[in-house]
Every structure is written in structure tokens, then in C-alpha cells.
Amino acid sequence: MNEINHLLDIIRNKKSALHQKDFLLTWEQSRDELEQVLYLAEALKQMRAGNIDTRVFNNGLGISLFRDNSTRTRFSYASALDLLGLTQQDLDEGKSQIAHGETVRETANMISFCAEAIGIRDDMYLGAGNAYMREVGEALDEGYKEGVLPQRPAIVNLQCDIDHPTQAMADLAWLKEHFGSLENLKGKKIAMTWAYSPSYGKPLSVPQGIIGLMTRFGMDVTLAHPEGYNLLPEVLDVAKNNASASGGSFRQVASMEEAFQGADIVYPKSWAPWQIMQQRTELLRQNDHAGLKSLEQTCLAENARHKNWHCTEEMMARTKNGSALYMHCLPADITGVSCQHGEVEASVFERYRIPTYKEASWKPWIIAAMILARKFENPAEILAGRVKAAVPRIYK
Numbered sequence: 001m002n003e004i005n006h007l008l009d010i011i012r013n014k015k016s017a018l019h020q021k022d023f024l025l026t027w028e029q030s031r032d033e034l035e036q037v038l039y040l041a042e043a044l045k046q047m048r049a050g051n052i053d054t055r056v057f058n059n060g061l062g063i064s065l066f067r068d069n070s071t072r073t074r075f076s077y078a079s080a081l082d083l084l085g086l087t088q089q090d091l092d093e094g095k096s097q098i099a100h101g102e103t104v105r106e107t108a109n110m111i112s113f114c115a116e117a118i119g120i121r122d123d124m125y126l127g128a129g130n131a132y133m134r135e136v137g138e139a140l141d142e143g144y145k146e147g148v149l150p151q152r153p154a155i156v157n158l159q160c161d162i163d164h165p166t167q168a169m170a171d172l173a174w175l176k177e178h179f180g181s182l183e184n185l186k187g188k189k190i191a192m193t194w195a196y197s198p199s200y201g202k203p204l205s206v207p208q209g210i211i212g213l214m215t216r217f218g219m220d221v222t223l224a225h226p227e228g229y230n231l232l233p234e235v236l237d238v239a240k241n242n243a244s245a246s247g248g249s250f251r252q253v254a255s256m257e258e259a260f261q262g263a264d265i266v267y268p269k270s271w272a273p274w275q276i277m278q279q280r281t282e283l284l285r286q287n288d289h290a291g292l293k294s295l296e297q298t299c300l301a302e303n304a305r306h307k308n309w310h311c312t313e314e315m316m317a318r319t320k321n322g323s324a325l326y327m328h329c330l331p332a333d334i335t336g337v338s339c340q341h342g343e344v345e346a347s348v349f350e351r352y353r354i355p356t357y358k359e360a361s362w363k364p365w366i367i368a369a370m371i372l373a374r375k376f377e378n379p380a381e382i383l384a385g386r387v388k389a390a391v392p393r394i395y396k
């Protein structure tokens with residue numbers, strides 16, 4: 001209990017305007033706001049462990065819209081809604097009236113009469129996903145202002161084309177847990193590198209999320225990828241500016257070997273080539289399904305030219321004392337396990353499998369924290385009320 005109260009005190013001292021804006025990109029939030037979410041996640045996790053009711057809502061919907069597959073984020077979002085007392089309702093666009101001319105602003109209002117949160121994953125098309133979330137947000141603002149909606153639902157970015165903030169924040173929570181404090185992350189070397197995948201053309205948002213967030217905490221961030229796998233130039237600028245403001249650094253190198261050299265943390269994962277992402281966006285606009293399918297094949301063929309971007313034991317041996325922390329957003333393409341030849345060698349993955357599960361396990365708490373911070377001006381007081389109301393257990 002003392003520990004929870006200590007966390008609530010930390011949260012009280014963070015200056016936050018998160019109750020007035022959606023958390024769509026980590027770099028749009030102040031350092032205090034990021035920390036507010038991080039500490040709220042810790043407090044919620046401890047409250048549940050102590051069997052303290054965290055249902056701050058008596059009722060209400062939490063809507064989900066997944067335009068791409070998901071295991072972790074989908075169940076983490078459902079868990080977060082349950083923790084807060086909300087009921088999940090999935091928006092199945094195929095079953096809605098969207099195909100019959102219903103506009104985004106109309107759908108956004110029609111689903112939200114009793115909604116407190118809307119979680120959206122829309123990550124495959126450059127320039128589309130984040131923009132869609134903002135369009136929904138504007139429709140909700142109007143509905144609330146005009147008295148259609150009695151409340152403004154929080155929008156939760158469950159991965160867009162630019163950032164995967166629930167992932168990057170869960171990764172940060174895991175690093176804080178692993179290294180003991182945010183202070184301890186200063187000067188740590190993290191290698192965000194491309195790795196070969198045979199599965200499909202993955203979004204750019206995970207590597208962008210990592211370089212955009214870890215540069216906020218004084219880390220030395222290295223990005224590496226084969227030619228043609230560039231990230232969005234504006235996100236590279238964000239990473240550079242963050243690094244100079246936080247006393248960390250950001251550099252780009254041309255090989256996994258170089259990025260792994262002396263690294264404390266490595267994050268090897270695949271993403272699609274930039275050109276493919278741009279063509280995919282065009283084909284989506286034209287609704288060209290056959291074109292999208294054949295482009296996917298082109299993407300996989302291009303990936304196959306870089307099979308040497310493989311997180312092997314030899315590669316790991318280059319890291320600091322040969323024992324860098326391996327991270328992955330999951331699912332990883334594991335050579336000989338989930339595919340013939342993938343991102344990571346089986347023995348490396350197996351050694352870090354449980355740590356990657358712990359990394360992922362922060363996600364429900366981070367999502368619940370984001371919703372709390374958006375819905376309440378003083379979320380620490382709201383949780384303090386739950387702590388006070390908790391009935392002590394009779395026996396232990």
C-alpha cells in the first residue's frame with residue numbers, strides 16, 4: 001500500500017494536459033506527460049496485484065477498431081477496459097453502414113453515445129492511419145461541443161502508420177523495470193535494427209516509435225537498415241532533436257554488425273521498404289486488391305535480398321559483454337521455429353523469450369493509464385479514492 005501511495009504522489013507532481021488531448025504520438029507529449037502515463041501504469045498494476053478495485057467507471061463502452069491483425073494489443077486493450085470498468089464493443093466495419101455512404105464523422109458520433117474510449121489500429125498505409133485517428137477525434141470534438149455526446153471518448157492509438165505508442169511506452173516501462181529506473185537508462189546504447197522477415201511487409205511504426213521515444217531519455221540510439229528501408233524523414237528529425245535535448249545521441253549506420261557493437265539493448269525487427277509502403281498507399285486509394293497482393297510478393301522478394309540481417313549468436317557476441325538485452329514487439333520470425341529463416345536465431349530468442357513476454361505484459365497497464373490520463377484531470381486522486389475504498393482482506 002505504501003508503494004502505491006508513493007506512486008500516486010509521484011503522479012500528482014507531474015504537470016499534464018493529457019486530459020485535453022489524445023495521446024497519438026509520443027513526441028507530442030511532454031516528458032512529464034510520458035512519466036504520468038508510466039507511473040499510472042505501475043500504480044494500476046500494483047493495485048490489481050493487491051486486489052484493489054480499479055473500476056473507475058460504473059459503465060460505458062470501450063470501442064475497438066482493428067484494421068490490421070493483432071493478438072497482444074487486442075487483448076491488452078480488452079484487459080485495460082475491463083480494469084477500468086468499461087465494456088468492449090468491436091466495430092466491425094463490414095457489418096456497419098460504412099459501405100453505404102456513412103461518413104467518418106457520422107460513424108464516430110453514432111457509436112459514441114455512451115463510449116469512453118475508442119482504440120484504433122490502422123497501420124499499413126503511409127499518411128492514412130494517424131490522419132484517420134485525427135479525423136475521428138475532430139468528429140468527436142464537434143459531437144461533444146454540440147451536445148450530441150455527453151462525454152468526449154479518449155482515442156487510443158493501437159498502432160498507426162507513424163507510431164505504435166502503446167508498444168513504445170510498454171517497452172519503456174519494461175526497460176525501466178529491467179534497469180531499475182529512468183535515470184539508469186541515460187547513456188544506455190540501444191540498437192534499433194532491421195532484420196529479415198519472410199512473413200509480410202510490416203509497418204514502419206515500431207522502429208519509428210522506438211527511435212522517437214528512447215531518444216527522450218538520454219539513451220544512445222543507433223538505427224540500422226539496408227538501403228531502401230528508410231523511415232519517415234520527419235521522425236528521423238524528431239529523434240535527432242530529442243537526442244540533443246535529452247543529452248543522448250542518435251546515429252544511423254549501414255549494418256546490423258555495426259549497430260550491435262557494444263550495445264546494451266538490441267531491437268532487431270523487420271519492416272517494409274519505403275518505396276513499397278508508398279506504392280501500397282496508392283493501391284489502397286485505388287482499392288486495387290490484386291495490385292496489393294502482388295506488391296506484397298515484391299516486398300517479400302526485396303526482403304529476401306537481405307537474409308544476412310539475422311540476429312544470430314555471433315551477432316549477439318558483438319554486444320556489450322555479449323549479453324545485451326534482446327527486445328521485440330512480438331511476434332518474432334524465429335528461424336527454424338516460426339519460419340525457415342527469419343529475424344532471429346532460435347537459441348537467441350529462446351534465451352530472451354521470457355523477457356520479451358514480460359516486455360509485452362506492460363501493455364494492458366499502459367493502455368489503461370492512457371485512458372485514465374485522458375478522462376480525468378487528476379487521475380491520481382481518482383485512484384487514491386479506489387485505494388481508500390478498498391476493503392482489507394481478512395486473511396492473507
Ligand SMILES: CC(=O)N[C@@H](CCCN)C(=O)O
Nearest residue numbers: 068069202203206329330331
Ligand atoms: C500489425 C503488425 O503486425 N504490427 C507490428 C507491431 C508489432 C506486432 N507485430 C509490426 O510488426 O510492426
Ligand SMILES: NC(=O)OP(=O)(O)O
Nearest residue numbers: 070071072073329330
Ligand atoms: N506487438 C504488437 O503490437 O502485437 P500485436 O500485433 O499482436 O498486437
